[in-house]
Amino acid sequence: MELKDLIAPETYNLTSEIDRFDSDRVALRWENETGEKKTVTYHDLIQRGKKFANVLTELGIKKGDRIMTIVPRIIDAYVIYLGALRAGIAVIPGSEMLRATDIALRINQGEAKAIIAYHEYSGQVDEIKEELPSLKYKISVDGETDGWMSMNKLINEASAEFTTVETNKNDMAFLTYTSGTSGTPKGVVHSHAWAYAHLRIAAPRWLDIRDGDTFWATAGPGWQKWIWSPFLSVLGKGVTGLVYCGRFHPEKQLQLLQDYKVNVLCCTPTEYRLMAKVDGLGKYDLSHLRNACSAGEALNRGVIDTFKNTFDITLKDGYGQTESTLLIGTMVDTEVRQGSMGKPILDEFITIIDEDGNPVPVGVVGNIAVRRDFPALFRTYYHQPDRYEAAVIGDYFLTGDRASRDKDNYFWFHGRRDDVIISSGYTIGPVEVEDALLKDDAVKDCAVVGKPHVIRGNIVKAFVILKDGYTGSPELVKNLQTFVKNETAPYKYPREIEFVTDLPKTISGKIKRSALRDLEVRRARENGLTV
Numbered sequence: 001m002e003l004k005d006l007i008a009p010e011t012y013n014l015t016s017e018i019d020r021f022d023s024d025r026v027a028l029r030w031e032n033e034t035g036e037k038k039t040v041t042y043h044d045l046i047q048r049g050k051k052f053a054n055v056l057t058e059l060g061i062k063k064g065d066r067i068m069t070i071v072p073r074i075i076d077a078y079v080i081y082l083g084a085l086r087a088g089i090a091v092i093p094g095s096e097m098l099r100a101t102d103i104a105l106r107i108n109q110g111e112a113k114a115i116i117a118y119h120e121y122s123g124q125v126d127e128i129k130e131e132l133p134s135l136k137y138k139i140s141v142d143g144e145t146d147g148w149m150s151m152n153k154l155i156n157e158a159s160a161e162f163t164t165v166e167t168n169k170n171d172m173a174f175l176t177y178t179s180g181t182s183g184t185p186k187g188v189v190h191s192h193a194w195a196y197a198h199l200r201i202a203a204p205r206w207l208d209i210r211d212g213d214t215f216w217a218t219a220g221p222g223w224q225k226w227i228w229s230p231f232l233s234v235l236g237k238g239v240t241g242l243v244y245c246g247r248f249h250p251e252k253q254l255q256l257l258q259d260y261k262v263n264v265l266c267c268t269p270t271e272y273r274l275m276a277k278v279d280g281l282g283k284y285d286l287s288h289l290r291n292a293c294s295a296g297e298a299l300n301r302g303v304i305d306t307f308k309n310t311f312d313i314t315l316k317d318g319y320g321q322t323e324s325t326l327l328i329g330t331m332v333d334t335e336v337r338q339g340s341m342g343k344p345i346l347d348e349f350i351t352i353i354d355e356d357g358n359p360v361p362v363g364v365v366g367n368i369a370v371r372r373d374f375p376a377l378f379r380t381y382y383h384q385p386d387r388y389e390a391a392v393i394g395d396y397f398l399t400g401d402r403a404s405r406d407k408d409n410y411f412w413f414h415g416r417r418d419d420v421i422i423s424s425g426y427t428i429g430p431v432e433v434e435d436a437l438l439k440d441d442a443v444k445d446c447a448v449v450g451k452p453h454v455i456r457g458n459i460v461k462a463f464v465i466l467k468d469g470y471t472g473s474p475e476l477v478k479n480l481q482t483f484v485k486n487e488t489a490p491y492k493y494p495r496e497i498e499f500v501t502d503l504p505k506t507i508s509g510k511i512k513r514s515a516l517r518d519l520e521v522r523r524a525r526e527n528g529l530t531v
Contacts, residue, residue: 003375020238031242033244049079051160052083053162062088068094070121070124086162105184114137118140119145178321179420185429197375198325202318206326214241214242215266216241217230217267218244292314295317295320301338423450434446440483447516
């Protein structure tokens with residue numbers, strides 16, 4: 001693949017990729033946990049998206065503006081994105097697990113003109129106490145909410161005639177927030193050109209999507225991975241996407257794979273781990289499943305062996321970030337090397353460098369780095385150029401992870417360069433959890449790290465120093481966990497809390513999270529957990 005093949009035309013709107021499939025071809029098959037089912041064609045989805053583009057335009061939201069959306073795995077998630085992008089409006093994804101303070105930060109920093117939220121999630125928005133000077137409209141999805149406009153009513157009254165707004169390839173398409181080790185979450189700016197490159201890299205070379213496939217990617221709409229796969233890699237390739245709106249149960253996931261004759265699956269290692277533990281796994285017919293991919297964290301060898309021995313399916317690791325597309329993985333033409341991350345998707349753009357920006361020799365651990373001119377790399381952190389520059393060495397953007405490579409250019413993971421925790425595929429910044437804990441009256445100081453876990457990869461663990469007058473107890477642990485759940489997204493809460501009298505610190509007074517991580521790794525190994 002040549003570089004020129006990944007460069008979008010100067011005038012380019014990513015919805016043009018989807019318009020090529022405007023027909024009665026099935027775009028999405030949707031099911032929820034009560035068994036309700038829906039099917040939507042490409043034509044119907046595109047038409048509803050055009051109506052929503054008219055809705056936004058008639059409200060005065062125009063090219064270059066931004067909207068925020070918080071919706072579950074429903075068909076209208078696709079409609080919102082298609083409508084906004086067609087109108088030249090960028091989308092800020094939001095998880096349903098965000099709390100009022102999280103939502104306010106994204107609205108204010110992203111200067112969102114509207115928030116479009118599933119009706120059951122509107123309460124968190126209405127609880128926001130901060131001023132929201134940019135926000136003009138609140139639109140409720142799939143239900144009525146007092147004080148909100150109704151998306152269904154607005155769309156029913158809108159025209160399906162809409163001419164796609166002319167956008168430059170470098171215009172913002174998505175503003176996705178990601179956690180870091182310090183400060184507030186960072187707004188990752190992706191342009192329409194990013195989508196062009198992504199569709200020509202990850203979908204064919206890793207996911208191996210082919211005409212006529214049914215593809216199930218389980219990520220939710222609040223995450224960049226949803227844009228990667230359930231949205232772009234389904235609709236941009238003209239295949240049928242399976243969408244399941246319900247709580248995860250491994251038996252249900254296996255049943256859906258069988259019933260819908262899924263050809264390509266992409267889910268988290270945690271999902272694979274739990275499916276691998278199902279009794280009678282071999283009773284499920286997964287004979288249609290041609291390609292099974294995993295992203296978010298490393299896969300366990302035992303899980304890989306279980307799927308291979310039971311279904312003759314080789315699970316394929318993939319590594320990427322909110323800031324990029326897939327960077328490293330087991331491609332369709334790559335031999336699986338157990339324990340390896342795989343190979344770079346494009347050798348000339350992805351390498352391992354030292355702290356001075358020089359490529360390191362074979363076998364030497366260094367920083368996984370991406371050339372800054374890689375077409376599927378983000379543009380910057382919105383309104384935070386200093387944080388972008390802090391992640392740059394010379395011509396390279398640092399992913400924050402460390403690895404070595406062998407003589408055949410397979411990469412081998414060696415851990416985080418920073419303190420970010422990846423748990424069940426979620427990326428969690430320790431500072432966010434620490435900030436929440438420190439708001440509790442009982443907490444004097446704290447440090448948060450990832451603790452190895454057999455199912456989740458890692459869990460969030462907090463080491464807490466209590467203020468005078470407070471004593472550690474199981475009841476206080478529960479109280480602190482509940483407090484954090486109410487302060488920030490619930491998936492970030494510490495699943496384990498250890499009360500201590502001191503924390504390891506540097507001479508300058510910074511907490512040495514690395515020492516606490518090392519402690520948890522030692523403990524895990526002593527308990528027989530492979531780390």
